[in-house]
Amino acid sequence: MSQSSSKGVDMASAVETLIRGVVSKAVAKISVFNRGRMKADKPNPYLTGIHAPMDAELTLDSLKVTGSIPSELDGRYIRNGPNQVAPENPAAYHWFLGDGMVHGVRLHGGKALWYRNRWIKSRKVTEALGLPDAPGPRNGAIDTVNTNVLGHAGETWAIVEAGGYPVRINEELETIASDPFGGTLKNAFTAHPNLDHDSGEMHAITYNADIADTIWHVVVDAKGKVRREEPIRVQDGPSIHGCMITKNHVIILDLPVTFSMKTFLAGHPFPYTWNPAHKARIGLLPKEGRSDDVIWCDVAPCYVFHPCNAFEAEDGTVIMDVCAHDTMFAESKIGPDSARVPFERWTIDPAARSTARMVIDPDSQEFPRPNETRIGKPYRFAYTVSLPDGVASPNESKLFKHDLEAGVRQVHDFGSGHIPGEFVFVPKQAAKAEDDGWLMGYVVNIAAQTTDLVILNAANFEAAPQAIIHIPHRIPPGFHGNWVAA
Template identity: 50%
Template sequence: MSTVEAFAERGTAWLIRNLQKRVPYNPENPYLAGALAPVNVESTVTDLKVTGKIPKELNGLLARIGPNPLNVANPGAYHWFLGDGMVHGLHLRDGKAQWYRNRWVGVDGVNKALGRPKAPGPRRGAIEVVNTNIIGHAGRLWALVEAGALPVEMDGELNTVKHGLFDSAVRTAFSAHPHRDPQSGCLHAVCYDPLYQNRVQHVVIDAAGQVVRRVNVPVSHGPMIHDCAITQSQVVILDLPVTFSVKSMLQGSGLPYAWNPKHQARVGLLPKQGGAEEVRWFSVDPCYVFHPCNAYDLPDGSAILDVVVHERMFDRSLHGPESQKVTFERWKLDNATRRVQRTVLSEMGQEFPRFDERLTGQPYRYAYSAGIDIDNQLPQPLIRHDLHTGKIDFHHYGPSHATGEVVFVPRSADSAEDDGWLLSYVYDLARARSQVVIVNAGDLGGEPQAVIELGVRVPMGFHGNWIAD
């Protein structure tokens, strides 16, 4: 990182902090209440009540991360995406739940407040928050955020080890959603940086944790590209009309991005080894996508992309996402017309689409998502889409239960696409307590395979993964 870049980051951070001080005090913020309210302690629980039978094949860690601010001076200025990161983990082994832990991600401000030493490693980013995803890569556990701070390595008990872009010396903005190529083991990410509003980057991390590719792709207005997708040969770039907003920043938003009707909505296909001049762009009606599910190539040069679509985003609220309408759609990126053909598969509110990641970039049958109702925090079921038949099935966790992101774990390396388990952290709105629920993927309508009572609250948050031992 150059001296100019470091100065720009410090200046941006100073400006955002001071503009937020101008926001009138307001004790009310929906992202600090109910199921989203932060917890104020780090816990270790080993006496875990289990109902049912934990499959002995499940040996590993179910990790989840989300915003959990230590201190909020003015709730009226708080944005959900900017809360201090907290990692939650449940470790399973030999059919037993060994422990649950939650730990704050050790960025400098958190460690200082908790009286802990500064973690080693380089720093970057105007905002010191790492709170969006947690993955296993290069044999270790990494907490991630987009467009700002570097990843943070966590150990097997969720303690912070170091900061850095995996094992690379590169200090560039990364993504919360890299996607692993099943053939090469490389992570592919599309990364944006508010300091560089005229380009995004395709960044590739090899299986050993080294940066092996960085390609600049020209864009305009500084779009927020939260996620991407990969096919067997290409990377999908979602250049949609949520862009950097000076107006939002001047209003005191810590996340200065907003709906921009002047920004042309388009989707790009970049060859995995290609340059920016090889991107094929496909126009699409204005909308926003946080999370694609999966994508794959078609023989005629077109591609299929399944996505959760928001009609608009960051159009009103300065505190978090507001969804006027949400649909699950199949997009065909038509090579002949260079337009996106949209087919609505479901109009039910949902987010966090997942699938059997052994099939990343390939045709697949089942997509899983979590029902959402952010405004009312109502019970939220697991949703399964059969993409061959169009049938939609549900697993309802209970009359007051809401599931977070669901992770599919196959029974074995060569088992069928629906032969495995669906694991998620589930919040009981009536008791303000959390569980981990294991559902048999082949029997969504049946009783859960196992329910592990954590005895604590795990606030509804962002993303997580299964990291096998």
């Protein structure tokens, strides 16, 4: 391509992006009007049953405990997820767009000191609650932050993808401010950064819903400031929920779920759909590389929300383990709709520019987590949540432990009617083995309408829990959380 032709393509792309941003804002009122006209044929599963929102912020300082909480656990288990603050037209509501709410339990000295739940104070939430707006800049009109929460650089951050800035919250889970890392973030962030434990830096692949042709590789340093925000060229406005890192690379998941203006104009507030015309590919970006340095490798069409881990093999390939959805948002306008979600190992070959997919476990499962001190390095154990009845209508579920060296799967069964969410691995202070630590996460008891924070001994995975902290109400299923040490 000649230099003049290249400039013409770049100009056309820029004009398309500008029009997209202008149109998306201009049609917002039309979209709201159309949503108001929608009628629900049946109850929205993300607003009823186990997903019915909580209607109040609670502080409970007397929690019953079964078993013994390890005394070295000093910190908070906190998780973020959608929880509508005000009535919503059920026909238009999408699970991924619900108002953010964090739920946390403080552990110290072998005791559970408190449980708290707090809305992330977006403008919509503060208006509904009659509160002043939280301080800090916003990146656009929407500031809902509902997907993940983590500790970094001595602060606690609630985070989201598609353009929303991070929100800083305090030790008691109250919103402090919308905070783009002290003003150092210029574009979008993500709900799934990956911490490089060797450097202390977080790596993320981010996108903005108003921009179709650019994503970014963002690096947040150990002091909580953005030091790199490298634009990467793409097409069609792909939805990129997660990424992964290795020793030398950031792995980009450019898969066939993309922005759909047709869906948006029809009044659906979540405008991403399955797009078979969008080529599925995996990008290997050198950690300090630029857009032209990405090695793009073909992969059979599918969608991945969550990689578990990745590492570089001695033969030059990159190994990545993922939960792979056969399709995503092909039919449903309110939430995930894939039929199968096996756990797979992908071998990414930069020389052949191809990706080979191998099924580790054919059963549907999600929310994979490793011992995250092994992120980007060879590892042995992965922990996932089984999905026997799908995300929207769980009946009962189990936790899996995959021994990737032995090829063995262990199962922790919480019992009929007990629904676990994502579990997080917390290494012991003097850990000697990769699975020497605890797993913790929320488990809902459907019949009793209560929730337990369950702590398992990861090395004795199928045994009775180490401790169960009883919470006397149902916590709606959420997305992601982490252990934040004191």
